[in-house]
Amino acid sequence: MNPGIPFILIAALTLSGALAAAILPNLVHAALSLVLAFVGLAAFYFLLGAEFIGLVQVIVYIGAVAVLIVFTILLTRPAVAQRGDLNWGGVLVAIAVMSGLLWALARTALPANATAAAPMTVMRVGQTLMGDYVWPLQTVGIVLTAALIGAVVLVMEEDR
Amino acid sequence: MIGAGIIRGMAVTARNLIGSYFEPERLTTVQYPEERDKIAENYRNFPFLVYDGDDPETGLRCTSCKICEKECPPQVIFIIQDRDEKGKPLKRPKVFDIDTSACMSCQICVEVCPFESIKMDKAFEVSNRDRFGALVLHKSGLAKANAYYHQIRPSEADAVDAALAEAAARKKAKAP
Amino acid sequence: MITTADQIFVLAKHAALSLLHGAPFWVVETASCLINLCAVLAVFLTLFALISVLERKILARIQNRYGPNRVGPCGLFQPVADGIKMLTKEDIVPRDADKVIHFLAPVAMVAPAILALGVIPYGRNMTPFSIDGGVLFFFAVGSATELAVFMAGWSSNNKYSMLGAMRAIAQMVSYELPLILTVLPVVMITGSLSPDRIVDAQAGYLLGAIPHWFVLTPWGAAAFLLFFTASLVESNRTPFDLPEGESELVAGHMTEYSGFKYATFFMAEYFGMFAVSGLAVTLFLGGWRAPMAFLTFIPSWIWFFLKLATLLFTFIWIRGTLPRVRIDQVMRLAWIFMLPMAFACIIAAAVWHYYQRGAIGWMAALLIVGAVYAGLSQILETRRKLSVRTYRFAE
Numbered sequence: 001m002n003p004g005i006p007f008i009l010i011a012a013l014t015l016s017g018a019l020a021a022a023i024l025p026n027l028v029h030a031a032l033s034l035v036l037a038f039v040g041l042a043a044f045y046f047l048l049g050a051e052f053i054g055l056v057q058v059i060v061y062i063g064a065v066a067v068l069i070v071f072t073i074l075l076t077r078p079a080v081a082q083r084g085d086l087n088w089g090g091v092l093v094a095i096a097v098m099s100g101l102l103w104a105l106a107r108t109a110l111p112a113n114a115t116a117a118a119p120m121t122v123m124r125v126g127q128t129l130m131g132d133y134v135w136p137l138q139t140v141g142i143v144l145t146a147a148l149i150g151a152v153v154l155v156m157e158e159d160r
Numbered sequence: 161m162i163g164a165g166i167i168r169g170m171a172v173t174a175r176n177l178i179g180s181y182f183e184p185e186r187l188t189t190v191q192y193p194e195e196r197d198k199i200a201e202n203y204r205n206f207p208f209l210v211y212d213g214d215d216p217e218t219g220l221r222c223t224s225c226k227i228c229e230k231e232c233p234p235q236v237i238f239i240i241q242d243r244d245e246k247g248k249p250l251k252r253p254k255v256f257d258i259d260t261s262a263c264m265s266c267q268i269c270v271e272v273c274p275f276e277s278i279k280m281d282k283a284f285e286v287s288n289r290d291r292f293g294a295l296v297l298h299k300s301g302l303a304k305a306n307a308y309y310h311q312i313r314p315s316e317a318d319a320v321d322a323a324l325a326e327a328a329a330r331k332k333a334k335a336p
Numbered sequence: 337m338i339t340t341a342d343q344i345f346v347l348a349k350h351a352a353l354s355l356l357h358g359a360p361f362w363v364v365e366t367a368s369c370l371i372n373l374c375a376v377l378a379v380f381l382t383l384f385a386l387i388s389v390l391e392r393k394i395l396a397r398i399q400n401r402y403g404p405n406r407v408g409p410c411g412l413f414q415p416v417a418d419g420i421k422m423l424t425k426e427d428i429v430p431r432d433a434d435k436v437i438h439f440l441a442p443v444a445m446v447a448p449a450i451l452a453l454g455v456i457p458y459g460r461n462m463t464p465f466s467i468d469g470g471v472l473f474f475f476a477v478g479s480a481t482e483l484a485v486f487m488a489g490w491s492s493n494n495k496y497s498m499l500g501a502m503r504a505i506a507q508m509v510s511y512e513l514p515l516i517l518t519v520l521p522v523v524m525i526t527g528s529l530s531p532d533r534i535v536d537a538q539a540g541y542l543l544g545a546i547p548h549w550f551v552l553t554p555w556g557a558a559a560f561l562l563f564f565t566a567s568l569v570e571s572n573r574t575p576f577d578l579p580e581g582e583s584e585l586v587a588g589h590m591t592e593y594s595g596f597k598y599a600t601f602f603m604a605e606y607f608g609m610f611a612v613s614g615l616a617v618t619l620f621l622g623g624w625r626a627p628m629a630f631l632t633f634i635p636s637w638i639w640f641f642l643k644l645a646t647l648l649f650t651f652i653w654i655r656g657t658l659p660r661v662r663i664d665q666v667m668r669l670a671w672i673f674m675l676p677m678a679f680a681c682i683i684a685a686a687v688w689h690y691y692q693r694g695a696i697g698w699m700a701a702l703l704i705v706g707a708v709y710a711g712l713s714q715i716l717e718t719r720r721k722l723s724v725r726t727y728r729f730a731e
Contacts, residue, residue, distance in 0.1 A: 028437075028490055029437075032437065032487065035483060051467060052468075052469055052472070055469050055476045058480070059475055062476075062479055062480055063476070063479025066483060067486070067505060067509060070483070070486050070490075070505075074486075074498070122468055122469050122472070122529045123528070152671075161710075161713045162673065162709075162712065162717075166657070166658065169658065170654070170657050172657070173398045173653065173657040174653070176397070176398050176399070176400055177394065177398045179400075180397045180401075186400045187402060188400065189401055191405075
């Protein structure tokens, strides 16, 4: 099995980004490394031919989630305690999640000879969303609208 | 309606933009090195020394009385009186320096001069690459003819000439 | 009507690639990409140089001045002088700055702008990077600029940089929503996210004189204006240039940058402006299509750049006209005017499409957009009370 040079490069980028995000002491550095890992993931999607998912990954995770994270860091106080030692609780959680994922992966029967799926174009994503999954989509839409209205109500200036 | 004011504002700026190409009177800029505005008669810059006649050495009105040197607020005037071979002081300066880097163009030297010798110049293009030496003006550079004075400040120079002539006439009348 | 003049750049590229005949596939592919990239960079760097001097000249004329006219004929070599000045300046990095991020920020700023320029069709068969979800790609890379601004502002370790970056991120995040929502009707009508297909959807003429551009439909016109306003915010241009408001924040996130890095930021800003204008041309102004049937003999790329120049001129014109707004006004505009209008555009586009894009649909769309606009104007104008501003959190 030949993974190919692009795969190795992207994997190295993603893993180093994720590792840096986990161990860097400076929060902002960690957040920016996380962005690097997100970019690597998006590149994986592109490599797999899932163009749409890759682009949405960039928009949602880099454009929204990462910006939210750095904005939160900005609005909070500079790191209260920057200890040099490891956060053992975090390590435990990470090991637990990792072993769970590995266990699931090991128990999943991967098709030995995967047939190439039809390319997931934007058109097909749209048709699937609006056809088979229209009910969940609308439900999610209502939930998000409720959240939006709630946010507006929260920040609305009370008349004095 | 939202945006109506923006449209109106943009019409104004568009008029300016196009108008500036067709109506030269809109452009008030004087493009300095090529075009120059006329300098007002009372504009003053740094002092200079007036001399009568043609020779800047002998015609200098300055008598080296050093009043201006004492009065100068930033103390930028430096005078050494000239002496003859026997050491007798002469009524002319040997050295007359003005450090224009510190001169503040206050005109006090002109006000206090009893001999109408020091006057304010109008030369303003004095920028230089040498910060120290070139900004100190020496006697040779400071001495300028009475004709030049007439040229830069005609009315004031006429009044000065008349006053000097009157004083000379009075002196002559008293002398015999 | 495909003439040689129309395809001259495409033919030139094929000629260059034919030199590599027999080379492995990946060599040809890489060479093709490099040629596209170099072409985009060359064109837009030239345009950047040109627009930087033309902007100053136009602004000067708006203020009844001459503008730069010393270097070269009519001052056209001013960018050369500026470039030499920028390159020879000392590169100052603050002592307490985060050196690595401070260095990376200008790079992270200019890279997305160049990437975004890649998906725009500059002429017939002239899309440097043609992908299915081109419009989505544009917004995906565009969203990375916010992080670059944050990197610049945070790493400088300067309160002005920080405040500028916060403002920039706040307004960019807020306006991403109207920006994308105004693109939505176009994507809906064409049924594609590919810029090439969107341009194709605007082909053809009514009576040989009226092009099928989306800007000539009621919803398209409204969406175009909203998109243009949002793009003013996204590219931090006056009247929404408060992230770098000189009067209060020195230069915002660029305060601590000097020399070439500052020039890079400057360039990224202009590249972003070109990219978003190019997208506006593609989405609403028919891309590279000629405005009238008999004008198609003029090469397509000339039409594209004419339209781009018009939009860039409007950017500069607005900069010369409007004063800077306050941050609360920016946010107010986004959430209580732009957003409802964008939704109205989507509904109007749907109605227009439902009536087979005919005269009835046209009138109905006009009615919807007009009604929402009039209603919003009415509400916003009457609710504008003149009162002393109260500061809730500043006591």
